[in-house]
Amino acid sequence: MSNGYTAHMRGDGLIVVKPKRRKMQFPLKGAVLVVIGFFAFKAFMLMSLGEVTYADRLGALQSGTLLEQGGAWVMQADPVTQAMVAFVNANLL
Template identity: 55%
Template structure:
């Protein structure tokens, strides 16, 4: 009797897990024997790779625009001000520091802005 109860509880947990998975959507599949079986759809990530690459490129382009429009000296002065600030401002200064990609883009954007 106890084993029957344990098997019953195990089956209930499996059904609850399957029900939870199916709540995200499901798609019917026909097996080779003709039986239609419903499989849960997998949850997709909220951020796709192309959108992440676009965001990173836009961030570097924004930094390059700032460097090209302000000039190297003024940009470095503003970064120095951030480096002397709070912990969050110091983190912003680290993120906004000029790197090779920003320098390359700024060198190509600069003549267009002037």
């Protein structure tokens, strides 16, 4: 009953208390954290491997199976990842 309750009086005078059902909500904070973590992972991989090696490995994935090609498309160095790498290189290294 932590989400609240409703009380109704039946025709015989008995008060019946029922808990309110909680509506299902999309966990927006969790989704945002997963997306940020994914971009941070890509930035870490790009920083640790270097741009040339990272591009070579993506090229190998692009010539693979359909699943590997999808992985290469997801892992390509996009502007967000490059901005994160530039920020870390400028401020932390």
